[in-house]
Amino acid sequence: MNINTALQKIGLDDxxxxxxxxxxxxxxxxxxxxxxxxxxxxxHVYNVLEDLEKKNLISRSPDTQxxxxxxxxxxxxxxxxxxxxxxxxxxxxxxxxxxxQHKAKPRVRLLEGVRGMEKIYEEIIVQNKIDIIGTVxxxxxxxxxxxxxxxxxxxxxxxxxxxxxxxxxxxxLKYARRTLKDNHLIRFMPPNINFTMDCSxxxxxxxxxxxxxxxxxxxxxxxxIADSFRSLxxxxxxxxxxxxxxx
Numbered sequence: 001m002n003i004n005t006a007l008q009k010i011g012l013d014d015x016x017x018x019x020x021x022x023x024x025x026x027x028x029x030x031x032x033x034x035x036x037x038x039x040x041x042x043x044h045v046y047n048v049l050e051d052l053e054k055k056n057l058i059s060r061s062p063d064t065q066x067x068x069x070x071x072x073x074x075x076x077x078x079x080x081x082x083x084x085x086x087x088x089x090x091x092x093x094x095x096x097x098x099x100x101q102h103k104a105k106p107r108v109r110l111l112e113g114v115r116g117m118e119k120i121y122e123e124i125i126v127q128n129k130i131d132i133i134g135t136v137x138x139x140x141x142x143x144x145x146x147x148x149x150x151x152x153x154x155x156x157x158x159x160x161x162x163x164x165x166x167x168x169x170x171x172x173l174k175y176a177r178r179t180l181k182d183n184h185l186i187r188f189m190p191p192n193i194n195f196t197m198d199c200s201x202x203x204x205x206x207x208x209x210x211x212x213x214x215x216x217x218x219x220x221x222x223x224x225i226a227d228s229f230r231s232l233x234x235x236x237x238x239x240x241x242x243x244x245x246x247x
Contacts, residue, residue, distance in 0.1 A: 010081060015040060019048045020071070023058055028070040056080055106222035113215055114142060120207050120217040125150045127202040130162045131233045133189075134198030137171040138211035151179050163187075165233070165240050167195050176243045187240030201229050 007017045015038075022037035023029065029037070035045040049069055052058045057076055061068040111120055121143060124130060140147050161183050166172040168188035176186045189195060198209040204223040210216050220226075 010077065015044060015048045016052060019045055020052055020057060023052075023069060023071040024074070026071070028061075028068055030066055030068060034069060106220050106225060108221075109217075109219040111217045111219070117209055117215060117217045118143060118146060120209070120219055121146045121150075124200045124202060124207060128160050129202060131165075131201040131230060131237075132162065132199070133165040133195070133233060133236060134200075134209070135167040135169075135172070135195055135211070136175040137167060137169050138196060139198050139209075140171060140175070142211065142215070147175070151175075151184075160184075163233075163237060165189060165237055167193065168241070177245065180243060180245055186243040187237060188243060189236070189240060199229075201226060201233055 003021070004017055007020070012020060018038040018040060019034060022034050026033060026037055031042055031045050031049065034049070035042045038045065040048075049058065049060075053060060053069075057072055057080070059070050059072060061070065111117060125146065136147070162185070164176075164179070164184070164186045166176070166186065166188055168191055172188065176188075180186050197211060200207045204226045205219060205221045206226050206229045207217060207219045210218075
């Protein structure tokens with residue numbers, strides 16, 4: 001890593017780096033001499049020198065007719081970084097508390113119509129781990145391309161793992177026959193269960209789809225809610241009828 005890159009990483013902008021390095025070479029100098037060495041205009045250099053002085057990287061001689069600036073030893077950079085580190089360490093618990101506030105609040109999205117719902121389905125099918133409870137009978141007529149894409153994408157991704165808990169009807173059975181893989185398991189709900197919506201659980205997110213007259217997707221992003229839905233899914237999955245290919 002070169003000097004410029006290192007100084008940039010610790011927070012010095014372009015002009016600060018130019019002026020600081022110029023003064024390091026000179027040892028000390030007037031604004032005019034520093035500006036010449038840094039190849040910058042004097043008005044810019046005045047402001048930069050003030051900023052570097054605030055950062056304790058340079059100092060100014062008092063009681064002189066013409067201001068003389070001096071470069072502090074480069075070890076001062078390390079001292080200033082240590083001060084910043086200590087300051088951050090002191091306030092880290094408070095920052096973490098503020099950061100945690102947004103995670104407790106669920107992010108809720110409501111997308112209406114086929115196009116809005118399709119956008120959420122596109123988000124879901126690229127996930128690596130998905131638990132789904134729903135009805136192919138309700139989804140496929142509205143989103144045939146999504147159903148087909150989901151089947152092929154899961155089959156082509158070794159790291160993907162999907163569990164489908166479906167209503168047992170001709171459409172569900174047909175889907176199961178062409179979809180079942182080692183990484184795409186399928187079970188069926190008891191025949192007396194009437195499940196008309198579609199629900200996917202992935203990561204810290206739950207997406208619910210209304211498939212009747214009012215078409216919409218309700219997406220809730222919250223870890224506690226997702227974990228609770230996942231627990232409910234586990235109960236339903238345990239009670240489901242495992243699908244195995246015939247023959």
